Amino acid sequence: MPIFKVNVKWGREKFEKVECNTDEPPELFKAQLFALSGVQPDRQKVMLKGAVLKEENWGTFKLKDGTTFLMMGTADELPKEPLQKTMFVEDMSDQQLATALNVPAGLENLGNTCYLNSTLQCFRSVPELRDSLKKFSGRINPSVVDIQPAESITSSIRDLFLQMDSTSQDVQPIMLLRLMHLAFPEFAERAENGALKQQDANECWIQLFRQLEDQLPAITAPAQEEGGSAVAAAAPSPRSSFMKQYFGGEFKCSLKCDESEEEPVKYSTEKFSQLSCFISQDVKYMHTGLKLKMKENIEKNSPTLKRNAVYTKTSVINRLPAYLTVQFVRFYYKEKESVNAKILKDVKFPMTFDAFDLCSEELQTRMTPIRGKFKIQDDKRAMEVSKAKAAGKKAPAEKEDVKYLPYNLEDDVGSNNSGYYTLQAVLTHQGRSSSSGHYVGWIHNKGG
Numbered sequence: 001m002p003i004f005k006v007n008v009k010w011g012r013e014k015f016e017k018v019e020c021n022t023d024e025p026p027e028l029f030k031a032q033l034f035a036l037s038g039v040q041p042d043r044q045k046v047m048l049k050g051a052v053l054k055e056e057n058w059g060t061f062k063l064k065d066g067t068t069f070l071m072m073g074t075a076d077e078l079p080k081e082p083l084q085k086t087m088f089v090e091d092m093s094d095q096q097l098a099t100a101l102n103v104p105a106g107l108e109n110l111g112n113t114c115y116l117n118s119t120l121q122c123f124r125s126v127p128e129l130r131d132s133l134k135k136f137s138g139r140i141n142p143s144v145v146d147i148q149p150a151e152s153i154t155s156s157i158r159d160l161f162l163q164m165d166s167t168s169q170d171v172q173p174i175m176l177l178r179l180m181h182l183a184f185p186e187f188a189e190r191a192e193n194g195a196l197k198q199q200d201a202n203e204c205w206i207q208l209f210r211q212l213e214d215q216l217p218a219i220t221a222p223a224q225e226e227g228g229s230a231v232a233a234a235a236p237s238p239r240s241s242f243m244k245q246y247f248g249g250e251f252k253c254s255l256k257c258d259e260s261e262e263e264p265v266k267y268s269t270e271k272f273s274q275l276s277c278f279i280s281q282d283v284k285y286m287h288t289g290l291k292l293k294m295k296e297n298i299e300k301n302s303p304t305l306k307r308n309a310v311y312t313k314t315s316v317i318n319r320l321p322a323y324l325t326v327q328f329v330r331f332y333y334k335e336k337e338s339v340n341a342k343i344l345k346d347v348k349f350p351m352t353f354d355a356f357d358l359c360s361e362e363l364q365t366r367m368t369p370i371r372g373k374f375k376i377q378d379d380k381r382a383m384e385v386s387k388a389k390a391a392g393k394k395a396p397a398e399k400e401d402v403k404y405l406p407y408n409l410e411d412d413v414g415s416n417n418s419g420y421y422t423l424q425a426v427l428t429h430q431g432r433s434s435s436s437g438h439y440v441g442w443i444h445n446k447g448g
Helices: 026-037 094-100 114-124 127-134 149-165 174-183 201-215 242-247 286-294 361-390
Strands: 003-010 013-021 045-048 068-072 222-224 230-233 249-257 266-272 275-278 295-302 307-319 326-329 331-334 339-342 352-354 420-422 425-430 438-443
Touching: 003 026, 013 026, 026 045, 114 127, 114 149, 114 174, 114 201, 114 425, 114 438, 127 149, 127 242, 149 174, 149 201, 201 242, 201 425, 275 286, 286 295, 286 307, 286 326, 307 361
Parallel strands: 003 068, 275 326
Antiparallel strands: 003 013, 045 068, 222 230, 249 266, 249 307, 295 307, 331 339, 352 420, 425 438
């Protein structure tokens, strides 16, 4: 077996008695030189009496023990020790884990304040609301909060959200809780043991909504050229506040007397900040519960019949907001036990909700163009998936560099121009009555 002990000279260094087996390809010999010198094989130039050693074979090289090779090449710099020690998930504290996984900041429960915390987390999930609060220049004035609470509470929400943006640690909403207690004493009620009583999260939502509605001004969208660049301010918004723009909707209602054909049908409009899903024995899905509210019978005095009569009130949505709030009406008052009891029936809701059939014909007509573009995109995606499945391949991932069209109608900032909604936040209650149990806010993680 032709194994030789050779020497290799590399600059000022010399490696002696390096084992060289000519039955093996030269790349193995170069691998040994790499281990000795740190010069990558593809950067080595090994020569003997002016001839360069090739990768494939030894060629006409005649070797014997003591033969000296000449090697040229620069060694790579050795990897540096990392500046920070590698931290494994198993060794992380809860705080370190939250930072590494980019978990949003939480709110500390200050004693049955989960109703407030979960409501705030749902509001905070709206980026347009956070931006509007950052521009708000009001200040906190506890001395007048019982008379004029809106400015102080809105300022406190702004400061709280800014604090949550700057950390991943739990934040204590102490100032906001104090202001809520001063402005609305019902939230400061205490039990016999001195602890704060649990409150209704929907009542908290309504109060916070009203304060924000009072203080945050409406946004005026810039006019757009065909190319998409802003050129001038558009006409003032018909909505008087930011909250009405992005959370407020409008019903178109008709009221018909069932007992008199002579009495004309009355038409009106009603504003709403949330839809109510009423839960009965027949309601299994959110959409069904919403439809029940859209048509109802009421009893009122009839000017034609000069007595009380039954009327049918029919409502259709004539304006959809960018963010649609739906309340599941689960609590009702039980006189016998004097408690707000809870309906525990399971009602399913979708991740993507289509409100098209709840809308007026006028609004449906305005939404049709954008819905057509959605259909084209969905059909294209379905075709790609079908072709990949037929070819036995994995469906292609959706492109990230997509162009997003405005989601509002051209003349209505903060509206919805398609009727489609994606679930963004859910506020749940665990327990049997509104005065007990625990509230939790669930926010959709856009990155996961």
